[in-house]
Amino acid sequence: MLKVAGQKVLMASRITKQYSCGHKAVDQVSLEIHKGECLGLVGESGSGKSTLARCLLMLEKVDQGEVWLNGKPLHELSKENMRRVRRELQAVFQNPAASLNPKLKIIDSLMEPLDAQQDIQPSFLKGFRDDRKKAGEYLLDMVDIPSKYLYSYPHELSGGQKQRVSIARAISIEPSLIILDEPTASLDVSIQAKVLNLLKDLQEELELSYLFICHDLAAVNFMSQRIMLMQQGRIVDTCQKQDLFSESRHPYTKELLQVFEA
Numbered sequence: 001m002l003k004v005a006g007q008k009v010l011m012a013s014r015i016t017k018q019y020s021c022g023h024k025a026v027d028q029v030s031l032e033i034h035k036g037e038c039l040g041l042v043g044e045s046g047s048g049k050s051t052l053a054r055c056l057l058m059l060e061k062v063d064q065g066e067v068w069l070n071g072k073p074l075h076e077l078s079k080e081n082m083r084r085v086r087r088e089l090q091a092v093f094q095n096p097a098a099s100l101n102p103k104l105k106i107i108d109s110l111m112e113p114l115d116a117q118q119d120i121q122p123s124f125l126k127g128f129r130d131d132r133k134k135a136g137e138y139l140l141d142m143v144d145i146p147s148k149y150l151y152s153y154p155h156e157l158s159g160g161q162k163q164r165v166s167i168a169r170a171i172s173i174e175p176s177l178i179i180l181d182e183p184t185a186s187l188d189v190s191i192q193a194k195v196l197n198l199l200k201d202l203q204e205e206l207e208l209s210y211l212f213i214c215h216d217l218a219a220v221n222f223m224s225q226r227i228m229l230m231q232q233g234r235i236v237d238t239c240q241k242q243d244l245f246s247e248s249r250h251p252y253t254k255e256l257l258q259v260f261e262a
């Protein structure tokens, strides 16, 4: 289903990030993400996708540009205010092993956002939000992980299971937007499709908005309603998914499509 006309969740304007070595990793990038939409961002290695993600998450100081989340100017917020807004913006990164503290049981990593933000009452945990075991089991069930893993440590789970836990943790506080930065890149090929299917199902079920970053155009095409192409720090093409194969596409898009079709 195409959902692009709804309320704007994220608006970024002219984001620019130059590293001290002088390299402009992100150059004047503007984008919008609407409620319930998955915006795909594709580009080859080194094109600036992860830097852009870190800028949107305010993990990287931008040199220029603005980022608005649900009408709030993230680029102007103090650290304290940013912490409060953080609940509306979650991320899942490439390496699930690095996202989960090896010394914490799954329940403790999973419940970390809810433990830290007691005022949040996710609609899907209504009636048992403060029952950590029940809430943890429910969250694991949402990502198809058996509840027996609740008291396991990360090393007892496979890579795919760890990434599912990271996804459950990201959705646990009902964020407005999840930035998915190569969420399947470190997984076996056989597992990748399952995780993408899970992400797509969750997006539809919970009306989540995603920025889905990936170097694989096939995966981006599967996940997204709209697609942006990034090359050398700039957005060179943006299109609706159904226009991806149109003749009028940018030469770089056509180049990536050739790889995709091959």
Ligand SMILES: Nc1ncnc2c1ncn2[C@@H]1O[C@H](COP(=O)(O)OP(=O)(O)OP(=O)(O)O)[C@@H](O)[C@H]1O
Pocket (backbone or CB within 6 Å): 019, 020, 021, 023, 024, 025, 043, 044, 045, 046, 047, 048, 049, 050, 051, 052, 215
């Ligand atoms: N901390 C840093 N200091 C200096 N240069 C950096 C830094 N981080 C990234 N870069 C450079 O910025 C450019 C963009 O990197 P980035 O990781 O954002 O690209 P990417 O598209 O996400 O690539 P990949 O798909 O390989 O992760 C690259 O040339 C990279 O070498």
